[in-house]
Amino acid sequence: xxxxxxxxxxxxxxxxxxxxxxxxxxxxxxxxxxxxxxxxxxxxxxxxxxxxxxxxxxxxxxxxxxxxxxxxxxxxxxxxxxxxxxxxxxxxxxxxxxxxxxxxxxxxxxxxxxxxxxxxxxxxxxxxxxxxxxxxxxxxxxxxxxxxxxxxxxxxxxxxxxxxxxxxxxxxxxxxxxxxxxxxxxxx
Numbered sequence: 001x002x003x004x005x006x007x008x009x010x011x012x013x014x015x016x017x018x019x020x021x022x023x024x025x026x027x028x029x030x031x032x033x034x035x036x037x038x039x040x041x042x043x044x045x046x047x048x049x050x051x052x053x054x055x056x057x058x059x060x061x062x063x064x065x066x067x068x069x070x071x072x073x074x075x076x077x078x079x080x081x082x083x084x085x086x087x088x089x090x091x092x093x094x095x096x097x098x099x100x101x102x103x104x105x106x107x108x109x110x111x112x113x114x115x116x117x118x119x120x121x122x123x124x125x126x127x128x129x130x131x132x133x134x135x136x137x138x139x140x141x142x143x144x145x146x147x148x149x150x151x152x153x154x155x156x157x158x159x160x161x162x163x164x165x166x167x168x169x170x171x172x173x174x175x176x177x178x179x180x181x182x183x184x185x186x187x188x
């Protein structure tokens with residue numbers, strides 16, 4: 001299995017610089033569009049810090065990409081067949097959240113992501129990360145609390161939830177065991 005954890009900093013840093021350069025954006029412009037400070041972006045691009053999932057989602061959204069799309073571009077072009085041992089894994093340094101890109105191609109509208117959220121952890125993603133996509137989440141193991149705006153959903157193994165209109169979303173594992181879930185994303 002390819003793991004973005006080992007070389008992820010360098011790959012992500014190169015991709016962020018490339019995406020920014022392709023658009024002719026300064027650090028200040030990317031900071032304004034993403035809500036991530038200029039200093040943080042600069043440190044990521046210089047490989048001085050490893051970005052969290054929330055920061056990467058905000059940066060990806062500024063580029064009109066999903067997190068999967070940004071990570072896919074960071075690691076190279078996708079293929080039609082996604083072999084298990086080749087699926088890239090990324091771990092959030094702040095929460096231990098582990099994300100495996102099961103399937104994603106720039107020319108295909110569907111993405112499949114498997115996530116393991118450690119016990120007691122939570123990840124909050126802004127509404128902007130859900131622009132131009134539709135999602136459904138299927139819990140494989142454990143329990144997950146998903147908060148969409150003012151709606152709280154408590155999900156157990158086997159439960160599936162289709163996301164509503166874009167709003168801030170909190171993924172929380174309030175249980176004592178890790179939770180594994182699969183997210184299906186379709187670009188709209």
